[in-house]
Amino acid sequence: MASIVEMVDNSSIQNNPIRKVKEFIDKQNQYKSIGDVEHWRFVGYVLDISYESAQIITNDTYKIAVGGIPRGSFLILVPANFDKVQPHFTLLRVKEICATPLSQQVQQTYFEMHKRSMPELDIWTQADLQWGSLRCDTLGMFYADPNNVNKLAFSGDVNNVVSAHRYEVYAPDEELLNLIVNGTVKNELQEEIGHLRTMECMFGVNRQESGNIPVKISMRDFMGCRTAMFGKTRLGKSNVVKLIAQGMLDATKETKNVGQLIFDINGEYANDSDQDNVSLRSANPERCEVYALTQRPNTPSKQLKLNFYENASSCKDILGTLLSNAGRSAIYVTSFASVVLPTPEEMDEMDMREKIHAIRRIQIYWAILREAGFAADEGKLRTLRFMNTNNVKALDPHFSDEIRKKVYGSSVPDRVPSLEGMVDEFREFMRCYRDNNEDQKAAFGKEVFEKDDILLLEFLFPKSGRGPAMLSQFKMYHSEKAGDFVKDIIASLNDGKTVILDLGNANDSIRQYFSDLLSMAVFREQETKFVSNGLGDNYIELYFEEAHNLFPPHAKDNKDVYSRFAKEGAKFHIGMVYSTQSPSTISQELLVQTENFFVGHLASTSETSALTKTQIAFDGVEEDILRAKTPGYMRMLTMSNRFIIPVQAKLYSPKRGE
Structure with a gap:
C-alpha cells in the first residue's frame, strides 16, 4: 500500500520543478551507498533548530568535498526519511561559525598540541578536531503549490519543526541551485542579469557549484x-x-x-x-x-x-541659482535672485489689480532677458493667455496716459507693443524715478511699481555693474523655439x-x-x-x-x-x-x-x-x-x-x- 501511495504522490508532481530535489536526494543516496565522496553533497547534521535558524554540525572532509562553505552560501535541509514524505526542502543561508558542545575541549587539545610541538596526531584525535558547527538562517521552504501541481511555491516560514536528529543538510548542486535562484521568477519576459556569486573571494571558485548558475529576472x-x-x-x-x-x-x-x-x-x-x-x-x-x-x-x-520667456516663474529662479553658483553676490544681484514671479495658475486666481501688477513684473523680467540678448518669438509671446487681460497686452506695460505724461513731459511717444518698446519705456520710468530721489509719488503721482518690481528694475538698469549682461553666459540653455x-x-x-x-x-x-x-x-x-x-x-x-x-x-x-x-x-x-x-x-x-x-x-x-x-x-x-x-x-x-x-x-x- 505504501508503495502505491508513494507512486501516486510522485506522479502528481512529475511536472513540478520540486521533483528536482527528489532526484537530487536519490543521487546522493546512491553516491553514499557506493562511497563516491567526490560527488556526495552531504554537509552534516542538525544540532539545534528553530523556526528562524538552524545550527548544523559538519567536518572538514564534508566541507572540502563540496568545495567549501562560504558565508552567505545556500544549504538545503531535508528530512532524514525523505523517501517517505512529499518532496520539499527548507532553504538555509550560512551566517557564521559557532561553538559546539565540545569547543572548549577542542581548544584545550589545540593548546596542548602546540605546546608540546606534536608533529602528528593520532587518527582518533584527528577525527575529533575536524568537527565544527555553523549557524544558518532559515529563509523558508520550497514545495509544490497545493493549488497548482505544476507550480513551485515558496513560503517565508516552515510548516513544522521536529527533533534535530530527523534532518540532514546538503550543499545543493547546479541543478538545485538553479531552482533556488530562478525557480520562483515569473516565467514571462525573463532576462539574464548575471550569475550567482556567493562570495567575493575567487580562490578555489572552480570547485564551487554556484559559479555556473545564471541569475534571471522577470521584467514584469x-x-x-x-x-x-x-x-x-x-x-x-x-x-x-x-x-x-x-x-x-x-x-x-x-x-x-x-x-x-x-x-x-x-x-x-x-x-x-x-x-x-x-x-x-x-x-x-x-x-x-x-x-x-x-x-x-x-x-x-x-x-x-528652455524658453526663458514662456516659463518665466521657474526660469527666473534658475537664473538666480546660476548667478549665485557663478559667485555673483552684489546686492542688486541677490535682490534680483530673491524675486519670485507668479505662475500662470497663480495669476488665474488673482483679481484684476493683482493680475496687472503680476503681468508688469513679468514684463520687466522679459525686458531683462531682451537686454541680456535672449532671442524671443514676440508673435508667440503676444498670444500667451496668462499675459493678456482686458486692455493689458503681453508686450505693453499699459501705463496710463496721465502717468506717461508725467514721465515724458510734453512730448509723449506712441506706445510700442514690443520688447524693445518695453525696454525703452521702463528706462524712461526708471530715469524719472531716480531723478525724483526714488520717490514714486513725486515721480508718477502714485505708487506704480511694487517692491519686487523695483528690485527687477534695479537689475535691468543698475547704477553700476553689468546688470543683464552677466546673464548672457546662460544663453546656451535658451531657445525661443523650445x-x-x-x-x-x-x-x-x-x-x-x-x-x-x-x-x-x-x-x-x-x-x-x-x-x-x-x-x-x-x-x-x-x-x-x-x-x-x-x-x-x-x-x-x-x-x-x-x-x-x-x-x-x-x-x-x-x-x-x-x-x-x-x-x-x-x-x-x-x-x-x-x-x-x-x-x-x-x-x-x-x-x-x-x-x-x-x-x-x-x-x-x-x-x-x-x-x-x-x-x-x-x-x-x-x-x-x-x-x-x-x-x-x-x-x-x-x-x-x-x-x-x-x-x-x-x-x-x-x-x-x-
Whole structure:
C-alpha cells in the first residue's frame, strides 16, 4: 500500500520543478551507498533548530568535498526519511561559525598540541578536531503549490519543526541551485542579469557549484514598480541600470508597451565613451531618442532647451541659482535672485489689480532677458493667455496716459507693443524715478511699481555693474523655439520608445527643472489614462540618478510629484529605477514602497542598518555588503525573490545597432 501511495504522490508532481530535489536526494543516496565522496553533497547534521535558524554540525572532509562553505552560501535541509514524505526542502543561508558542545575541549587539545610541538596526531584525535558547527538562517521552504501541481511555491516560514536528529543538510548542486535562484521568477519576459556569486573571494571558485548558475529576472517585476540601486560610486550601479533598461527594450520588442525616460546626468546612456563601450542609444538606435542641451558630434539628438520667456516663474529662479553658483553676490544681484514671479495658475486666481501688477513684473523680467540678448518669438509671446487681460497686452506695460505724461513731459511717444518698446519705456520710468530721489509719488503721482518690481528694475538698469549682461553666459540653455519637446517626449514614451535626456553638461538647477517638468508631464499623462480607463498594459519607467536630491529623507512637502510617484506610481503604471550611494539619504516613505533592490558595497553600519530597517530581507547579509567591494557584485531582491540573491552582474556590452 505504501508503495502505491508513494507512486501516486510522485506522479502528481512529475511536472513540478520540486521533483528536482527528489532526484537530487536519490543521487546522493546512491553516491553514499557506493562511497563516491567526490560527488556526495552531504554537509552534516542538525544540532539545534528553530523556526528562524538552524545550527548544523559538519567536518572538514564534508566541507572540502563540496568545495567549501562560504558565508552567505545556500544549504538545503531535508528530512532524514525523505523517501517517505512529499518532496520539499527548507532553504538555509550560512551566517557564521559557532561553538559546539565540545569547543572548549577542542581548544584545550589545540593548546596542548602546540605546546608540546606534536608533529602528528593520532587518527582518533584527528577525527575529533575536524568537527565544527555553523549557524544558518532559515529563509523558508520550497514545495509544490497545493493549488497548482505544476507550480513551485515558496513560503517565508516552515510548516513544522521536529527533533534535530530527523534532518540532514546538503550543499545543493547546479541543478538545485538553479531552482533556488530562478525557480520562483515569473516565467514571462525573463532576462539574464548575471550569475550567482556567493562570495567575493575567487580562490578555489572552480570547485564551487554556484559559479555556473545564471541569475534571471522577470521584467514584469519592474513594470510599474520601484527599484532601488544602492552602493558606492564606480561599483556597478549604472551598469545594472543599463542591463535593466536593455532588458525592458528586449522584452517589449514586439509589444512596445513600455516607454522609458532616463535622466542621464553624466551622458553615459546617450553617448559612447570609447570604441568598445557602446551606449544604450547606440545599441538601440531605432527605439532610443536623445534630447540634449548641447549636441555632441557622434550622437544624433534633438534640442533640449528652455524658453526663458514662456516659463518665466521657474526660469527666473534658475537664473538666480546660476548667478549665485557663478559667485555673483552684489546686492542688486541677490535682490534680483530673491524675486519670485507668479505662475500662470497663480495669476488665474488673482483679481484684476493683482493680475496687472503680476503681468508688469513679468514684463520687466522679459525686458531683462531682451537686454541680456535672449532671442524671443514676440508673435508667440503676444498670444500667451496668462499675459493678456482686458486692455493689458503681453508686450505693453499699459501705463496710463496721465502717468506717461508725467514721465515724458510734453512730448509723449506712441506706445510700442514690443520688447524693445518695453525696454525703452521702463528706462524712461526708471530715469524719472531716480531723478525724483526714488520717490514714486513725486515721480508718477502714485505708487506704480511694487517692491519686487523695483528690485527687477534695479537689475535691468543698475547704477553700476553689468546688470543683464552677466546673464548672457546662460544663453546656451535658451531657445525661443523650445516648449514643444514635452509633448514630443510623451508621444515617444507612448510609442514604447526609450527617451534619454543628456544632461551631462547641465547645472544642477537645470537638471532639477527638466526633472520636475517631465515628471509632472508623465504623471498627468498616466493619470489621464487611468481616469479614462485607458492604461491597459502600458507602462512608463523613469530612471533617476543622484536620487537623494529628489527624494530627501526629511522632505516636508509630501505632495510633490516624486512623493506621488512613491505612493501612487503603481496605480498609474509608472515605474521608477532610482540610484544613490546611501539608503539613509532617501525618503523613508519611498524606501518602504520599493519592491526591488540592488545593493553593492556600503561603507558604514549606519547605512546597512537603514537598509535592514526598511527591508528585513537584508538582515543577515550586512557584513557581506560592508566587506565586498568588487564592481558589479550585488545583493539582489526582486518581487519574484523572497530572499537575497548574491549576483555578479554581467558587463553591459551589446553590439552596436544598425
